[in-house]
Amino acid sequence: MGNTRMARPGHRRGSSARRGVISVLALIGACLLSLTATQAVSGQPIANTSDTGFAIPFAGAPAYEHVAPPLLTSPDQLNQPLGQALADTIAGQVGLDRADALTEQQYRDLSTGGGVGGSREAAEVIVACVEILTNTVGRPLYSEVNGQSTPSVLAGYGLYVNPGGLLESPANVDAPTRQVNTLLAPGGYVGTWLRENGAFRTLVALYRSAYTVQAAYGFAAQQISGAAQLVTNTKGGVSSEVGMSMAPPLWIVNFALIYILNPALAAEMPAHWAPIPPQVADAIKASPTGQVPFGDYAVYFE
Template sequence: MRGTGLAGPGHRRGATPHRRTISILTLVGVCLLALSATQTASGEPAADTVDTGFAIPFAGAPGYERLAPTQVTGPDQLNQPLGQQAADEIAGQVGLNRADALSEEQYRDLVAGGGVGGSREAAEVIDACARILTNTNGRPLYSHVDGHPTPSVLASYGLYVNTSGLLESPANADAPTRQVNSLIAPGGFVGTWLRNNGATHTLIALYRSAYTVQAVYGFAAQQISGAAQLVTNTREGVSSEVGMSMAPPLWIVNFALLYILNPSLAAAMPAHWAPIPSAVADAIRSSATGQVPFSDYAPYFQ
């Protein structure tokens, strides 16, 4: 699942920072041209835009920002899932509907490594991605922290705790949600599996949706965010940090991917984003790997 989600590939060897910057700006420019020139029956962005506090490319394609999670306004919204009704409404506005999703049988085959050309290894990565991106209330992840299995629910922060007990962004190079990119790339395992298992219509629907334009913004955002993969949000003079998976383009990309797998997965994604406690954000940014021991920072999330 691209972007965090399924996250972007690493820097090309030999590319200079200057050339990478030009390439990223060019990609975003192409998206803006495509957005203004292409009219589709579904997934068309709204004419009005909202100030989410995220800057380009972290804000994503203009017109879609309003569909992404808003900042929490109270503790009751923290890590709350979207719910199915909201998920179906958002799907419609990005150009998807339930008929585009895999059937129950196709979904079970894919995540079990079955079907024509199935892979257990690929299935495990896809399943891990879904669990990380839906780490909302009632769906804890379990990790080994100080030798003990420990639950955590952190989706609104755009963070998760990996199986080794390290706190990181889902866009971290270590995360399944980053490593899955080779599977979802054009011509990769997922596209091939869909075509071989009677789900070509699902693949076509995905590429015709907002997924395509948002994926380019997500790629650009990740390329300039270093090991930490955190995003700065600034509204009314107040700045805060959140994990890459909660930035509008990455959230919408991952939403689209989960929705075509199973609409109930998209319904379990976080409805709101929350600022990462500053001490935690500083520690993640200071880490060479973008990871810190969860045991050292768990009290900030209690």
């Protein structure tokens, strides 16, 4: 953190510190893929000079694009998690370390509705968001599909199945990862909880990380992606689709936020992205809600 002086929780802070907290609280909304940015990157996607196949704004800041998960190269990489060693390395690359994360007690309180001013209802939304973004091997989500409780593991595709059995992008307006925005707005539940529970240092660390610049790109990407919230990747003359949560800026934003909550959870995020089967991508894009019944398309993920 350099020589920056941190105000102690509960004490009066200067105007610059207050502005920093407000900005961070606005940006925290991106954790659940509803980004609020202080900058705007507008217009249609333009070609990037990197070789990942993503275009601006979906590629994010060039300095960090290499940090995001690459396209898988073998079937055994599908939906596999990062692992702790790689997660810690990535954290360092985006400007974070374990000392920036909430303490075990702070995370336990936040995720259960405890602590000063805690809310169980708010905690359930936050936990649901983390579960969606860490839906990798060993961490299935269960949904009601054709009358049966059905597991699914789809994070590497940038998709998930909601409790009612609909397949969608985590950036869909139906998802907790968007609905949580009211909790994360400046002056809202999350900001109040963090201030009152000694997490000011964590907020400042996040604000100083790659999260800030990536949030602007993520915000722009979502504004031009319609109801489907999918991203087109084109490399070597081949185009494919992936859900918004696996685009470099969104993935890095989510990684940074989950890492400061609990580094062990960030280690469960997907290590590679996988193209959505074309039939499924076409159906999601054709749907006015960006959702399709998982039961109708599950066979494409087998």
